[in-house]
Amino acid sequence: MDFTFSFTSFLSFLVAFTLAPLFMGVILKVKAFFGGKQGPPWLIKYYTLIKLLRKGSVYSTSTTFIFKLGPIISFVTAFMLLLFFPFAGLPPVLSFHGDVVVLFYLLGLGRFFTVLAALDTASPFEGMGAAREVFFSALAEATIFVILALFFRLSGSLSFAEYFSGDQFVNLWSQSAALIFLVLIALFIVLLTENSRVPVDDPATHLELTMIHEVMILDHSGPDLALIEMGAFCKMLFYSAFISCLLYPFHTGSALYNVLVFNIIMALIYAGVGLVESITARYKMDMVPNFILTSFALVFFATILTMEFVQ
Amino acid sequence: MIHISNIFLALILLSVLLSLRSNRLMALVKLMAFQGIIVSAVPLVLDTAHGLTFNLIMFFLLLILVKGLVIPGMMSIAVNKVVASREIEPIIGYHASLFAGLIMIIFSVYITNHLNLASLPASHKLLLVTGITTMGAGLILLMARRKAITQVIGYLMMENGIYLIGTALAKEVHTQYVVEFAVLLDLLVAVLVMGIVLNDINHTFDDVDTALLGQLKD
């Protein structure tokens, strides 16, 4: 395991971890702009976290220890994602060949416990959210692993640090731009699915029609909810960083310039998510698998094209 | 180095995929407009393109106009006037259509690799794959949807695919003829759409009543 515990990598990780709630404010501001409103303050998510940490909790009598395990495990797995990701072209804190598979399966562990915590409450709402979550994530997993297979075919590497460095790097500005273009669209769809944004799920409501992620955490409160929220911010940061590293080659150029460009692109991606949330309506639940399968078909197309494209 | 032609072909494949899964007629019409413009512009951005005479450019502009404006315009008139419900009625379902599209792309890569045409330049290989995929997807749309207008759309996609295959296999000097044939085929599509509008055809058959069909054998 490459334990590049250099100051820069640790610093970049800390900065990313701290900025995760700030970027979420971008989405809210963009949505407010489209609604002709001023919107909540930029630091709203920080205030939310502090508020939650100050509160106590109410636990349901139906729940067991699993209800308390859920938030912890979902936060730890999302946190570990950030430890392995190269932000702005700087090396990540940890990295090894094959870490991508381990990390996505850790995300799966987080999802497993979130779903169990939801089923623990004996509430039909949370059961409904859990059922939908496991279904849609199964389809999204297919897309993600085809992306990993495609990246291996293009670059021969199996680690986040290796994808975006070296001469076989994976990027829109490389040889296989057309394929990466398809991957970007698919990855954006996966981002919307995994982080429960419109058109897959509406994070602003807790009603039956829009319930996937928000409803699974309905009964959590206080510091438990703070852990869950922070884990969700970290996950969103990870997917956005993944897309932004595909958009611009960060492994060349000066570090400061890269950091600046990285943060601008991240803000643009979050703004893009806000844009999509403002102009599209949430899909009928039946059409969501269709939506996710489109992303799968796109990357599968791209992978098949490497058969004659990249010899 | 980004090859513009590869981006264009990726966009065509994207439009093929989106058309297989879309369930709204107007979305499909807009998609066909997008696909038409990109397909018409492909020969211009290919590496092997040269010798742009005035005639050729006029033909390309005409093609882009027809594929991007005229035909989609007529189709949207047909959709607004004739068709009662805006939902596409699938015979084999959207998930199955997507999987059929995936199988089609594997098939087209297989054919391209096995044809092993020595005279085919490397950049034309992806073009050939895209062409066969588009043609196959058009065939799937043609066979797997109930509404008459979607069958015309399927035919239009098949025609786009054949155009791409022709561009891939044609030597440079023949590009002009390929473009002219494309314009002719588009006129045929225009006639089909006019037919739907004038005769108020909504479904291919009013009833899928096989008992009545059986009487045809006499």
Place this chain on the structure above:
Amino acid sequence: MNIFFLALLLIGVGGTQALATFRLYSLMKAGAVLAIIAGCSFGAYDAAARLLQHAEPVIYNHSWLHIFTFSLKIDAVSAFFLVPVFAIPAVGALYSFQYLHDAKRAAGTAINYFFYALLIISMALVVCANNLISFALAWELMSVSSFFLVIYDVHKKATRGAGYIYFIFTQAGALFIFAGFGFLYSHTGTFGFEALASIPDSAKLIAFILILIGCGSKAGIMPLHIWLPYAHPAAPSHVSAVMSGVMIKMGIYGIVRFYLLLEPTSVVFGQIVIVLGISSGILGVVYAIGKQDIKKMLAYSSVENIGIILLGLGVGMLGAASGNKTMAAFGFAGGLLHVFNHSIFKSLLFMGAGSVLHQTKTGASNELGGLMKTMPVTGRSLLIGSISISGLPPFNGFISEFLIYYGAIHGLSLHGASFVLSALAIIALAVIGALAGAAFTKFIGVIFLGEPRTDKAAKASEAGILMGTALSVLAASCLIIGVWPYHFVQAAFLVTQAIPLVSDYTTAEFMPLMTNISRTAALFILLFIIVTVLRKIFYIGKEVTKSGTWGCGFTQPTVRMQYTGTSYADSIVDFFRPFIRVQKNYSGINKIFPGKTTYSSHTHDTSEIGLNIFVVRPVLYLLSKLRWIQHGNIQLYIGYIVLAIVVMLIFL
């Protein structure tokens, strides 16, 4: 081989003494259990020692009447399979002491122990068999003894039906194996294994396919798996655990052994196995999601895991035929390690399900709920089993799936159909893993979490201490293998050295991978502990209260309003519609005033429907045409006998 025979002897003694002392119920059980555990411990220790010390293969021959030689050989492959063959039934025996508690059925219990011992012995012999005859004999012995184990509850009609289906499938599978053996004999002229590598390539393919079908029906490959969801629920739970954990792996052993003996060079072998792995894996887990009977769910999940094992083996075979060392080594190692891992967590799950069945007297998950509070040991062990079977770190299921992923990903550098199949294998593994997560969150969520849906669940209490110990031992091993996988992976790689391409494989490639995974698992546990402590700190001085679950303003929530397993599975089952048929019976509302309405839904296995339409009905039709032979007239029957004698005298 002395310890091996000692182990078999002890086990056999344990089983036979049960028959002799069946009237003294507890004593009989104790004697059988102790003897079996002792024998199994010796056997497992011997096998593990042989494997890890790179011991030379030992051979034992015993010729019988100069007709055939009964030959046994323990090499690396056999030793690897011997470890679960001995270890899992030992835990099962410990479990069975309290599980079989009905003293009125002493004779039945004694017979059960006898055939249990016989099953262990026959499985050990299958794994060590060194020629065609020994393999066939041991295989038949295994099938017969497991049949008698399945029909323990012979007074129940469902069990008799299940036993019948199981018997037919075993015998049909054995027929295919014998056909394969006969084919091999016709080419080599001997019963021994050594000559098999030198038969022509087309013959190798035919023989492999015949043996694949025969062993596949034992292993539970789709569509030959139909007996699994009948036999496993019908058998008592410790038997289901051994059958699902170890016996179906005998089918995998047959495939692996004959693949190694035939030494094929064509890619077709790997391609066929990968395709079978994809279909068994995905459809198996979809059926597991669709069924709501606890043991049926677990039976279908076994089909899914056999699919994963086949994916690993297929990737390995494809790699070996294409000359890709990494793919061959990792694929095979992953498949073999999954054999071992699955035996641990599947037996854990079946025994846990047995505990639940034992305490609540119902096997329908839609009637259970909230058992985590009343059955804590069972609940926690099954939680660990569920996380392991979903292939999630830091437990053992992830390690074997990672190895298979690694092998398949390295297969992406191949061309043509092999590339497409490697990509499909990766996709299939990802989808299977996610769907297994769905199936087992349903398993734990519906049975152990929430509120009890019926009185049976509300009144349950924890199962006996021996049953709990058995479960805890298996759960602990899942965690240990997940966090310190190195030696187990090394054992799997030692076995892959039997493949000629990979015979010089060193630890250099897999050691850093496994060390890194170990460290990541340790990091995860460390972070988990830190965050738990942090959370406790945040909760100091905060107000924590308890209340009922929020019902969206609805003031009369009942336990029936919870999500059931059927509702949880609904959208996934609907997605796979052509492969899994759902039949819904709704009585409809046909009264003006509220009256009784009923609704039931059943999922049907498409393979069973297909078997019915394409095999059962035509065969029955043909045989009904021959019904006229049995007319009951004794004189004509005598005439048949005379006719047969005359024909035999003339022609033979």
